Amino acid sequence: MSLLTDIRLPAVQLAAVSKSYPCAAGPVPVLREVSLGFPQRALTAVMGPSGSGKTTLLNCAAGLDKPDSGKVILGDTDLAACDERELTTVRRSRIGFVFQQFNLLPMLTAYENVALPLRLRGGRVKRDRVMEALRRVGLEHEANRRPAQLSGGQQQRVAIARTLVAEPAIVFADEPTGSLDRRSGRQIMDLLRDTVDRVGRTVVMVTHDPAAAACADRVVFLSDGKVVGRLDHPTADAVAHQLSLWEG
Numbered sequence: 001m002s003l004l005t006d007i008r009l010p011a012v013q014l015a016a017v018s019k020s021y022p023c024a025a026g027p028v029p030v031l032r033e034v035s036l037g038f039p040q041r042a043l044t045a046v047m048g049p050s051g052s053g054k055t056t057l058l059n060c061a062a063g064l065d066k067p068d069s070g071k072v073i074l075g076d077t078d079l080a081a082c083d084e085r086e087l088t089t090v091r092r093s094r095i096g097f098v099f100q101q102f103n104l105l106p107m108l109t110a111y112e113n114v115a116l117p118l119r120l121r122g123g124r125v126k127r128d129r130v131m132e133a134l135r136r137v138g139l140e141h142e143a144n145r146r147p148a149q150l151s152g153g154q155q156q157r158v159a160i161a162r163t164l165v166a167e168p169a170i171v172f173a174d175e176p177t178g179s180l181d182r183r184s185g186r187q188i189m190d191l192l193r194d195t196v197d198r199v200g201r202t203v204v205m206v207t208h209d210p211a212a213a214a215c216a217d218r219v220v221f222l223s224d225g226k227v228v229g230r231l232d233h234p235t236a237d238a239v240a241h242q243l244s245l246w247e248g
């Protein structure tokens with residue numbers, strides 16, 4: 001057994017999770033009884049061919065999508081047993097999201113985007129807290145800029161600050177470096193690494209990029225809706241080799 005499973009309890013545990021999408025010819029299975037834990041205070045990358053179910057897996061684990069069967073346990077909460085209102089509370093208080101296309105609100109400044117999760121929770125927004133989140137991603141001097149005035153890498157850093165300001169236990173990132181050049185992608189991976197190593201959060205990331213996956217503690221490989229492999233302490237070469245086995 002690896003060190004990761006020995007000493008770190010899962011932040012999220014999936015047990016026999018299945019999910020199909022309707023299609024004219026009948027339901028198409030996308031996840032087939034996936035059982036998997038994402039260790040706490042670790043960065044896990046999910047990889048696999050296009051259409052293998054990575055985003056669906058991430059969305060089920062994050063409570064954005066409901067499995068047809070199986071369980072998703074986030075910390076001590078069974079997401080299947082939550083109604084929509086409870087799921088919204090769990091997502092706002094315990095989960096952060098980072099998307100490939102950043103999903104910043106274009107009419108708001110970087111500061112206002114980062115303050116948004118605190119506003120949604122209600123209560124007063126402490127300026128120091130928002131500025132500290134921007135400082136952490138190296139953008140305290142860009143606080144008054146709107147997304148269109150920032151580079152893609154800077155926009156993703158704002159998105160990470162917006163996620164971290166709410167202090168989520170777990171961050172789900174879907175292709176966070178997918179729209180970025182190599183250098184900006186590297187900066188984002190350093191920030192996600194830092195989120196685990198210094199801030200003590202759990203990060204689960206879908207990626208197609210072996211260099212990004214090599215920054216993870218563990219890589220989980222999906223193919224055709226099933227977990228088909230796992231690599232701890234990966235290198236980019238080992239990841240690329242594993243992928244070539246499944247992508248053919």
Ligand SMILES: Nc1ncnc2c1ncn2[C@@H]1O[C@H](COP(=O)(O)OP(=O)(O)OP(=O)(O)O)[C@@H](O)[C@H]1O
Pocket residue numbers: 021022030048049050051052053054055056057
């Ligand atoms: N809302 C939906 N309705 C119908 N089919 C869907 C829906 N979402 C996903 N699918 C299908 O489920 C399958 C898996 O999709 P998913 O996005 O999880 O795969 P993925 O591995 O993340 O793919 P990619 O790497 O291309 O983003 C695909 O065949 C997709 O077309």
